[in-house]
Amino acid sequence: MPSVSPPSDLEARKIFRVQALVVSALTLGFYFVLGQAAAQSALYGGAIVLFNTWLTHRRLRVAQELAKIAPGREVTSLYVAAVQRFVFTLIFFALGMGWLKLAPVPMLISFAFTQFSYFIGGFIISKK
Numbered sequence: 007m008p009s010v011s012p013p014s015d016l017e018a019r020k021i022f023r024v025q026a027l028v029v030s031a032l033t034l035g036f037y038f039v040l041g042q043a044a045a046q047s048a049l050y051g052g053a054i055v056l057f058n059t060w061l062t063h064r065r066l067r068v069a070q071e072l073a074k075i076a077p078g079r080e081v082t083s084l085y086v087a088a089v090q091r092f093v094f095t096l097i098f099f100a101l102g103m104g105w106l107k108l109a110p111v112p113m114l115i116s117f118a119f120t121q122f123s124y125f126i127g128g129f130i131i132s133k134k
Contacts, residue, residue, distance in 0.1 A: 015063075021128060022056065025059060025127060028052070028120050029116065032052060032116045033045045033049045036116075040112065043108075045112075047110075047112040050102050051115070054099070054102075055124070058121075059124060
């Protein structure tokens with residue numbers, strides 16, 4: 007079975023750019039259709055995913071280094087990263103909807119589309 011390596015720094019930047027374009031497009035779309043409040047909410051939802059993408063790539067680099075010096079420990083590091091992303095996502099949504107009083111629907115739509123664009127960006131990179 008072929009091994010799958012995590013994206014390089016260049017590939018991660020390309021995926022991040024694809025996601026940033028999706029966030030920008032969704033923010034502009036919500037701005038023109040529903041106004042500034044919806045656009046702010048969409049931008050916030052997309053920013054959550056951008057933060058998660060950055061955090062994931064950082065954790066993957068740490069896991070790669072850990073695999074070199076302490077084989078087997080990288081799996082624990084990746085599990086911790088998954089829990090960390092989940093917790094941060096919940097906290098950011100709670101802050102956005104609760105404390106900042108942002109509209110939930112544009113935030114969730116932007117979050118979902120931006121998250122999906124991670125896979126599209128990876129697919130585009132893998133085809134090159």
